Amino acid sequence: xxxxxxxxxxxxxxxxxxxEEPEILFWVGCAGSYDERAQKTTRDICKILHHxxxxxxxLGTEESCTGDPAKRAGNxxxxxxxxxxNIEVLNAYNIKxxxxxxxxxxxxxxxxxxxxxxxxxxxxxxxxxxxxxxEGKLKAEGGESFKGKKITYHDPCYLGRGNGVYEAPxxxxxxxDAQLVxxxxxxxxxxCCGAGGAQMFKEPEKGNKDINIERIEEALETxxxxxxxxxxxxxxxxxxxxxxxxxxxxxxxxxxxxxTARANGL
Amino acid sequence: xxxxxxxxxxxLAAIALFSYNIKKVIRNIQLGKSADRSDQPQKRFMTxxxxxxxQTKMFFRPIxxxxxxxVYLGFVIINIEVLExxxxxxxxxxxxxxxxxxxxxxxxxSFEILALGVWVGCAVFLIRRNILKLKRFSGVEMTKxxxxxxxxxxxxEILLMTAFLLMNAADAKLQVLGSQHYTNAGAFxxxxxxxxxxxxxxxxxxxxxxxCWWFHIIxxxxxxxxxxxxKHFHILFAFPNTYFSNLEPKGEFTNMKxxxxxxxxxxxxxxxxxxxxxxxxxxxxxNDLTWVNLMNAYTCTECGRxxxxxxxxxxxxxxxxRKIMMDTRDRMEEVGKNIxxxxxxxxxxxxxxxxxxxxxxxxxxxxxNACTEACPINIDPLAIITELRRYAVMEESQSPASINAMLGxxxxxxxxxxxxxxxxxxxxxxx
Numbered sequence: 001x002x003x004x005x006x007x008x009x010x011x012x013x014x015x016x017x018x019x020e021e022p023e024i025l026f027w028v029g030c031a032g033s034y035d036e037r038a039q040k041t042t043r044d045i046c047k048i049l050h051h052x053x054x055x056x057x058x059l060g061t062e063e064s065c066t067g068d069p070a071k072r073a074g075n076x077x078x079x080x081x082x083x084x085x086n087i088e089v090l091n092a093y094n095i096k097x098x099x100x101x102x103x104x105x106x107x108x109x110x111x112x113x114x115x116x117x118x119x120x121x122x123x124x125x126x127x128x129x130x131x132x133x134x135e136g137k138l139k140a141e142g143g144e145s146f147k148g149k150k151i152t153y154h155d156p157c158y159l160g161r162g163n164g165v166y167e168a169p170x171x172x173x174x175x176x177d178a179q180l181v182x183x184x185x186x187x188x189x190x191x192c193c194g195a196g197g198a199q200m201f202k203e204p205e206k207g208n209k210d211i212n213i214e215r216i217e218e219a220l221e222t223x224x225x226x227x228x229x230x231x232x233x234x235x236x237x238x239x240x241x242x243x244x245x246x247x248x249x250x251x252x253x254x255x256x257x258x259x260t261a262r263a264n265g266l
Numbered sequence: 267x268x269x270x271x272x273x274x275x276x277x278l279a280a281i282a283l284f285s286y287n288i289k290k291v292i293r294n295i296q297l298g299k300s301a302d303r304s305d306q307p308q309k310r311f312m313t314x315x316x317x318x319x320x321q322t323k324m325f326f327r328p329i330x331x332x333x334x335x336x337v338y339l340g341f342v343i344i345n346i347e348v349l350e351x352x353x354x355x356x357x358x359x360x361x362x363x364x365x366x367x368x369x370x371x372x373x374x375x376s377f378e379i380l381a382l383g384v385w386v387g388c389a390v391f392l393i394r395r396n397i398l399k400l401k402r403f404s405g406v407e408m409t410k411x412x413x414x415x416x417x418x419x420x421x422x423e424i425l426l427m428t429a430f431l432l433m434n435a436a437d438a439k440l441q442v443l444g445s446q447h448y449t450n451a452g453a454f455x456x457x458x459x460x461x462x463x464x465x466x467x468x469x470x471x472x473x474x475x476x477x478c479w480w481f482h483i484i485x486x487x488x489x490x491x492x493x494x495x496x497k498h499f500h501i502l503f504a505f506p507n508t509y510f511s512n513l514e515p516k517g518e519f520t521n522m523k524x525x526x527x528x529x530x531x532x533x534x535x536x537x538x539x540x541x542x543x544x545x546x547x548x549x550x551x552x553n554d555l556t557w558v559n560l561m562n563a564y565t566c567t568e569c570g571r572x573x574x575x576x577x578x579x580x581x582x583x584x585x586x587x588r589k590i591m592m593d594t595r596d597r598m599e600e601v602g603k604n605i606x607x608x609x610x611x612x613x614x615x616x617x618x619x620x621x622x623x624x625x626x627x628x629x630x631x632x633x634x635n636a637c638t639e640a641c642p643i644n645i646d647p648l649a650i651i652t653e654l655r656r657y658a659v660m661e662e663s664q665s666p667a668s669i670n671a672m673l674g675x676x677x678x679x680x681x682x683x684x685x686x687x688x689x690x691x692x693x694x695x696x697x
Contacts, residue, residue, distance in 0.1 A: 162517025
C-alpha cells in the first residue's frame with residue numbers, strides 16, 4: 001500500500017490528443033490538489049478508478065477553483081468569473097459526467113454551473129463508490145480488514161443537507177463488515193464541522209468554543225476507531241479536533257475513498 | 267335589536283382594521299425586490315399541504331409537535347363555532363345550527379373536547395416558557411416584548427377557551443331550566459363538569475352565557491387584529507410562506523443576474539446584457555432583499571429551532587438565525603412607518619446591516635443550512651445572511667482580512683491558498 005501511484009493519471013489534454021474520450025472527469029478540487037492530507041484522498045480516488053478500469057481523466061493544471069469559497073463569502077463577481085472560465089474549459093472538452101472529490105465542488109458544479117451555461121451529470125466520489133459497489137465492480141476484499149471496527153460517519157453539510165446525499169457514503173461503509181455507529185446529530189440533523197461558508201479560511205468569531213471541538217466531542221462519545229469523512233475541509237477540522245483532544249493515537253480520521261482503497265488493498 | 271347593531275358594528279370595524287393593517291403588511295413585503303417563485307405550482311401546493319397544514323417538520327420534536335397540533339386543530343376547528351356566532355349575532359338567533367340534530371351534538375361535543383385540549387396545551391406551553399425556562403426560548407433577541415408576545419397569545423387562548431366552556435355550561439343549565447330562547451341542543455362532555463360552579467338563578471346564568479358569548483367573539487376579533495403585530499402571524503403566513511419556499515437543493519445559492527451581465531461583458535466585449543433589475547449588489551437594507559425574504563420575516567414565530575441547531579450559536583458566537591429574521595421584520599416595520607409618516611424616499615440614515623445585524627454575526631455563519639432544515643415553515647435566514655455578505659464584499663470591500671486574502675488567492679492563483687497553478691497537478695507525481 002504505497003502512497004505512490006504506480007500508474008499515470010491521464011489528463012484531458014492527453015486524452016484529446018489521443019482522440020479518446022473519458023467516461024468520467026475527476027474534478028480534484030483545490031484541497032485535493034494542494035492540501036497534503038487531501039492529496040492522499042485524491043490519489044486513492046484515482047486508485048479506485050484505475051482498479052475498476054474506468055476510463056477517467058483529470059484537468060491537471062487546467063483546473064481552477066470552482067469559486068465556491070468566493071460565492072459563500074459573498075463575492076459573486078469572483079465566483080462567476082471562476083465559473084465561466086471553468087465552464088469554458090469543460091465545454092471545450094465536451095465533458096458530460098463529473099465526479100468530484102469534494103462536496104463543495106460537487107454542489108457548485110452540480111447546482112450553480114447550469115445557470116451559467118455548464119450542465120453536467122455531477123456525482124460525489126462517495127456516490128461513485130456506492131455505484132461501483134452496487135454494480136459489483138468494487139468489493140471490500142484483498143486489503144485491510146475493518147471487521148468489527150467501530151466507524152462513525154460525519155455528514156458534510158454540502159453533501160447531506162445541501163444535496164440530500166445521506167445514504168451513499170453509508171452504503172460504502174456497510175460493505176466493510178464494520179460496526180457503524182451514528183452520532184447523536186447525524187444526517188439532516190448533522191452538526192457542521194465549522195469549515196463551511198468560507199470559515200475554513202478565517203479565524204472563528206469570538207465564542208466559547210470552536211465548532212470542530214463541539215463536533216469532535218460528539219464523535220468521540222461514540223468511541224469510534226475511525227471517524228469517516230467525505231470532505232477535505234471536514235477532514236482538516238476533524239483531524240485537528242482529534243489531535244487537540246489527544247486522541248490521534250486511538251482514533252483515525254479517514255475519507256471514505258481511503259477506507260475503500262485500503263479495504264481493497266489498493 | 268340594539269345588540270345586533272352593536273355586534274355588526276364591532277365586527278365590521280374589526281374586519282376594516284384588519285384589512286387596513288394587512289394592506290400595510292403587504293405594502294411592506296412589496297418593498298422587497300422581485301423573485302420568481304411561480305414555477306412548479308403542483309409541487310409548491312404539495313409542499314404547503316405537507317409542511318404548513320400537515321406540520322411534518324414539527325415532528326422532529328414530538329412533544330411540542332403533539333401539543334402544537336392539538337392547539338392548532340382546536341383553535342381552527344372551534345372557529346367553525348365562530349361562524350355560528352356570527353350568524354346568531356347578526357340575526358339575533360340562538361344556536362342557529364342546532365336544527366341539524368345529532369350532528370350538532372357531535373360538533374359541540376367535539377369542540378368542547380378540543381377546547382380542553384387547547385387549554386391544556388397552552389398551559390403546558392406557558393409552563394415550558396416561564397417555569398421550565400427552555401433554553402430555546404431565551405437568547406439576546408428574546409427581549410421583553412417577544413417573551414410577552416408569546417405569553418399574551420397563550421393566555422388569550424386560555425381565556426377564550428374558558429369563555430367558550432363557561433358559555434356552554436351556562437347554556438346547558440338554562441336549557442334544563444327551560445329558559446326562553448335556550449332550545450335543547452348540543453352535547454357538553456367537558457362543560458357539564460363546570461355547571462356546579464355556576465349560580466342557579468336564571469338571570470345570572472343568562473348574564474354569564476351572554477357575557478361569555480360576547481367575550482368569545484370580541485376576543486377573537488381582537489386576536490385577529492393582534493396578529494399583524496405579533497409572532498402569531500404565522501398561523502396565516504405559514505401557508506404562503508411554504509408555498510413560495512425554496513424548492514432547489516439547499517446547497518444552491520442564487521446566481522446574481524446583474525453580475526452575470528457584467529462578467530459576460532468583461533469576458534466578451536460584443537456581449538449585450540439583458541435587462542436586469544437596477545440596485546446595489548447584495549443587501550444593505552430591507553428593500554435590497556427579495557419579497558420572499560421579507561415574507562419570511564413576517565412568518566417567523568420565533569420558536570428558536572433554527573438558533574438551537576446553529577453551530578455558531580451553539581458555540582457561543584453572536585449569530586442567531588432567529589435574530590436575523592426578527593431584525594429583518596423590525597427594520598421592515600420601521601421603514602414602513604417612515605413611509606407612512608414622510609412618504610417614499612425618506613432616509614432615516616439607518617440600515618439593516620450595522621443598525622440591526624452586525625458584521626460579526628454575518629461572518630460567523632458556516633452556511634451549513636441547519637437553520638433552514640430546522641425551520642418548521644421553511645424560513646431561510648441563510649438567504650438574508652448571504653445578501654448581507656454580498657453587500658459587504660461587493661459594494662464595500664469590507665470583509666475580514668483573511669477572507670480578503672483568500673479571495674485574492676482565488677483571483678491570482680485559481681485556488682484559495684497561495685499556491686502556484688503550475689503546481690496543481692503535483693499530487694500525481696510525488697508523495
